Amino acid sequence: MSTNGAAGRIQIDGVAKQFGDLRVFQDIDLAIGEREIVSIVGPSGCGKTTLLRCIDGLVQPSEGEIRIDGAKVTEPPRGVAVVFQHFGLFPWKTVYENVAYGLRLAGAPKDQIAESVARHIELVGLKGFDKAYPYQLSGGMQQRTGLARALATDPHVLLMDEPFASIDAQTREILQFELLRIWESRPMSMVFVTHSIEEAVLMGDRVVVLRGRPSSIHEVIETGLPRPRTRDVLSSPRFNEVREQVWSLLMHEAEQAERELQEVR
Amino acid sequence: MASVPHEVAIPRTYGVSARTQRTFLRIATGVILLVLWEVLVRWLAPPFVARPVTVARALPHVLANHLPPGTPTFWGAAEATVVASAEGLAIGIVGGVLVGLTMGRLRTADRLLRFYISTFFAMPIIALVPVMTLWFGYSSTVRLYIVALGAFLPICLNVYDGTRSLPASFVEVAQSYRARWWNVWFGIALPASLPYLLAGFKLAVGRVLVGAVVAEYIVNLKGLGSYIVFDSRTFHQPEMMVAVLFLALLGVSVNAAADLATRRFLPWYRRSE
Numbered sequence: 001m002s003t004n005g006a007a008g009r010i011q012i013d014g015v016a017k018q019f020g021d022l023r024v025f026q027d028i029d030l031a032i033g034e035r036e037i038v039s040i041v042g043p044s045g046c047g048k049t050t051l052l053r054c055i056d057g058l059v060q061p062s063e064g065e066i067r068i069d070g071a072k073v074t075e076p077p078r079g080v081a082v083v084f085q086h087f088g089l090f091p092w093k094t095v096y097e098n099v100a101y102g103l104r105l106a107g108a109p110k111d112q113i114a115e116s117v118a119r120h121i122e123l124v125g126l127k128g129f130d131k132a133y134p135y136q137l138s139g140g141m142q143q144r145t146g147l148a149r150a151l152a153t154d155p156h157v158l159l160m161d162e163p164f165a166s167i168d169a170q171t172r173e174i175l176q177f178e179l180l181r182i183w184e185s186r187p188m189s190m191v192f193v194t195h196s197i198e199e200a201v202l203m204g205d206r207v208v209v210l211r212g213r214p215s216s217i218h219e220v221i222e223t224g225l226p227r228p229r230t231r232d233v234l235s236s237p238r239f240n241e242v243r244e245q246v247w248s249l250l251m252h253e254a255e256q257a258e259r260e261l262q263e264v265r
Numbered sequence: 266m267a268s269v270p271h272e273v274a275i276p277r278t279y280g281v282s283a284r285t286q287r288t289f290l291r292i293a294t295g296v297i298l299l300v301l302w303e304v305l306v307r308w309l310a311p312p313f314v315a316r317p318v319t320v321a322r323a324l325p326h327v328l329a330n331h332l333p334p335g336t337p338t339f340w341g342a343a344e345a346t347v348v349a350s351a352e353g354l355a356i357g358i359v360g361g362v363l364v365g366l367t368m369g370r371l372r373t374a375d376r377l378l379r380f381y382i383s384t385f386f387a388m389p390i391i392a393l394v395p396v397m398t399l400w401f402g403y404s405s406t407v408r409l410y411i412v413a414l415g416a417f418l419p420i421c422l423n424v425y426d427g428t429r430s431l432p433a434s435f436v437e438v439a440q441s442y443r444a445r446w447w448n449v450w451f452g453i454a455l456p457a458s459l460p461y462l463l464a465g466f467k468l469a470v471g472r473v474l475v476g477a478v479v480a481e482y483i484v485n486l487k488g489l490g491s492y493i494v495f496d497s498r499t500f501h502q503p504e505m506m507v508a509v510l511f512l513a514l515l516g517v518s519v520n521a522a523a524d525l526a527t528r529r530f531l532p533w534y535r536r537s538e
Contacts, residue, residue, distance in 0.1 A: 091533045
């Protein structure tokens, strides 16, 4: 089922990526709406992070094209921000300076930077940590800073590259719901790459399952879960149903890979 | 489970803090060396050889510039050496940062230059002083080139190392925020390389002082180098030793200042000490 085909804020058409002889993914067609969260799951090495980089224009696709608001992506577009798995904070900058980074590069006026940075530091719950350096923060707090830095540029597209993968389980859950809360207050297009099935289902309006080698879109599942999403969602029958569906799709792949390995032996 | 005799692992401090103890041991070594110097010179050397007591006695009139007429004044010489060294360091830092960043970020520049810069770094620059006197005459230009090169080479190679070890993730983050190349060079690569730059600076200080003093010896420029040559040839050894100790103190304090600046201004860079 393809939603908002024409109204898609992000339009991905026939995209493939090849590194030398290695074809990572192919035939990717996807449209992502203006206030939609699309999760992308797949086994490690399926190229989901590379696809995200293509959407941000950090990497150019080998085939096909990606358009955001109608404009072909050839370099990181304005209004698109990425939250990285490795946080990507600059260790020589304080929380304040890290959050201000995007605005400073964009040449925003000083008072606007001060206002926006303060507001976003508070939004992610880091008030009082303006002058702290990344090494003084826990992983969760570092990613809160990364999120504030992305949001401070006031993006209409947020690209999440396994943002909570290197954060401990409890903090991860807290951050997931905080992100959902923030999204409710300012809905935008979000692409959420993750290897956690639960996370993909919890965040997404749709879950895109990548499979195969080279990988392609195997299935797009509408989660049909209500928003705003609260912790109750986790125990709802629909959540479990979708989770099992995604799980069986991915497990099938894992088992097949295992069997192929056995045959080789 | 066997009990671990942990009390064995705790160093005994006899109620004195470990730091006081370390300082005490350091001073004790110094005192022993001074006493040995004094005793050995008195015992074995001719009377004009400097020893701690004569150096200490020479100190007041050297520092007050009360020297025999015709001999170079200490502070005049010190000023000439310090100013030339500072100029060399300044040129070396600016040039080293620019060339180091360029080699670190541009593969072509790396291939063109690094081999030669590494070679010059490995070579004793002061070996060039005699030939430089042919090119530039017996002038302070020679000293300026020597100290500038002495500072440039280690700083350039260290900034290069720092830029090369820049995590690709930093560059990616910068690019995702639409950074241009100059934003990456001076906003990301340079600050990330500051710890390397400081390490290069400390190496540079040593090379600059050696370069300045040797150039002053050979070219006979006003400075601590020629002051030392003059005083040792005219049997003013205690006066000469004051200059040697001053140079040592200068090198040590500039390095200590660099360490202090690291702790003060690069708190994020945690040294493994």
